[in-house]
Amino acid sequence: MGTIWFWIVAAMLAAYVVLDGFDIGAGVIHLFLAKTNEERQLIIRAIGPVWDGNEVWLLAGGGTLYFAFPLLYASAFSGFYLPLMIVLWLLIWRALGIELRMHVGTRVWRDFFDGCFALASVLLAVFYGAALGNVLRGVPLGPDGFFFLPLWTNWRVAPNPGILDWYTVIGGVVALVALAVHGALYIAVKTEGPLHDRAVRTARWLWPVLILVTAVSLLATIAIRPSTLRNYTNYPVAFLIPVIVVVSLLGIFVFSRSGRERLAFLSSCSYLTFMLVGAAVALYPVLLPSATDPARDITIERALSGSYALSVGLIWWGCGIAIAIGYFVFIYRMFAGKVNRTSGVYEH
């Protein structure tokens, strides 16, 4: 039961990263990509009808985490207090940037909200990457399963780390580059003309950087926390995951060169998904490792809710997510195709 809920929560968070990832990625690069007001508007249009639904995966995933693993939710959310609050503020600014830029027709107003959208997207990507880095590195858990981390201390991973240290910053950079590529490929799928060409060029240009930082982050993870390899050496079939990551990276390269953007974008989805699956396998069955003493790790068993609630939960979760996936398929079909200057404008 615990294992099922571990993968359910992991899957929901992965869905969040893949889906909201492309609109965050679009925010990361849109100032470089879009040269004119019309082009920026096209980018907003490409994500306008879906960004909010994508963000729901964070809420639904967070709610499910709370329900299935209350101790993890309580410990992690209070321990990562400051970065989480900053993430909340960034989510607010980003939403304002997306939603408000078109409301007043002056250039200063638009530029301000474009800036909000871009800056908040960049910082969110970095914070999400650093958050994953923190979980992989471990935190100084007390005997009661709680901790509190400052934003930074001396930038070292031990003995008293902060949220940001050299390792988690690498995680942040990986997330930033990966989401930038992801966003660029999405824009390439959704647009045409010069904007489309620039998006493809950006993705191609960022590709070697992504390879480099991915490799560095994998090596760094193994270096600071060798136990992340334990599940891999015990179950060598798990090495398929890094193989899929490599294949996905190649897919991004090959498909974006040959003009098949949709496949390139799907490769990027696969890359993000399997990076996260790889991290989940590296952690399992630990949810939040202790940086000091493995006996203090928050494990699935320790954090799990009551079995009755979880059994009932399995039923409604299954139904609810099946319906939700139905909505997503329906909505993405409704808004499929390239955006252009007139799409979405009301015609009476």
Next chain:
Amino acid sequence: MDPSVIHRIHFAFTVTYHYLFPQLTMGLALLIVVLKSLGIRGSEIYNDAARFWARIFGINFVMGVVTGIPMEFQFGTNWSEFSRLTGGIIGQPLAMEGVFSFFLESAFLGLFLFGEKRLSKWGHWWAAFLVFLGSWISGFFIIVTDAWMQHPVAYRLLPDGRFQLTSFSGLLLNPWALLQYAHNMSGAVITAAFVMAATGAFYVLENKFPEYGRAFLRVGVNVGLIFSILQIFPTGDLQGRYMAHVQPVTVAGMEALFKTEKGAPIVLLGQPNPQTRQIDNPIIFNGVLSYLIYGTTAAEVKGLNEFPQDLWPDNIPLLFYAYHIMAGLGTWFVLVMAVAAILLWRKKLFQSRWALWPLLLSFPLPYIANTAGWMTAEVGRQPWLVYGLLRTSAGYSKYVTVANGLFTLLGFMGLYTVLSVLFIVLVYREIERGPQIASGKPVQSGTALTVAQE
């Protein structure tokens, strides 16, 4: 400073601000379905009206989303001990809210706002209906969460202090939840009806888009009257009685009834004085409280003196004021809507400027009443997080210092000030531009949620 104080203010501030938006969107979602239904029979005015209110809805919805995400986070960030102990129970409705409501709402809001020309008339009606359904499901799960804290049911307390769920249906069908849901959703419709009626009154008084103003008034006043009555009877009445049954000390605090009395009075105005244990400058009606709770003016109502003082709500004056503001405004809503409705039915409302003015000026009052109602519920629950089982002082995040709590509280205050300014500017612009742009020339176009259909 006691750290629990900063965490309480943190939650109270962010949730109070947040709920300014959902109370409108939940009510407005229903009214938009009403407008779409009227429009489907062929009247283009109602279709334009639905588009206009969809734009207002979009702005409020986005505000509700961005201020709502911090709410779900704060259970863990600021109330981690509470989350650890109760997550097995209230995590359930919170997770269900995300899975069953937010996906529905967000998916069909996009379709509703952008999809009108891609959908048939009925298809678009269904999109509006599903947005309404999603927002009302969301309200239900939040009420279930709060109701469990007010009146815990279907739980088992483990030796280590954690709570476990024993009955899923018991949790969802908590009698407190059903009563509170009816009362709360009715309150949300009142907010939307008053906002719609006030906008209509403004357009008619200003003689600007008067035909739309009249449509808004017709819908706003009729719906407003129905729900203003429902708010008091039966929903408010039933909830008050149930509360007197399961939280008698809270009811005594709401009325600042310091001593048990037969034929207990209702206090219209006054200032409770916890030191002298009486109400200063009271204006009272004898016997009314006994009548409201037990149906007879002679019945005995338990006063605060029956309970040890450490079980009293810890801020009696605030509880008293919140409750009286809510109840007083609720009475005003029936009055103002009844007068407007009678004039409307006699076809005199649109010429009666004296009756339009109170409608216009009353639009902030439902916001105040809804807020005061929630303060009554939550201040009344003190000193408990989970009534009778877990004290507020035992639930906050021990490792989050007062300084950190204050840092983020100030951050939210600053950010929400900016949001308020932007919100007012945007809504003012929509009302200024009016409902006609939809059928006129296309204005500047865009497709974020808040600027659809221009």
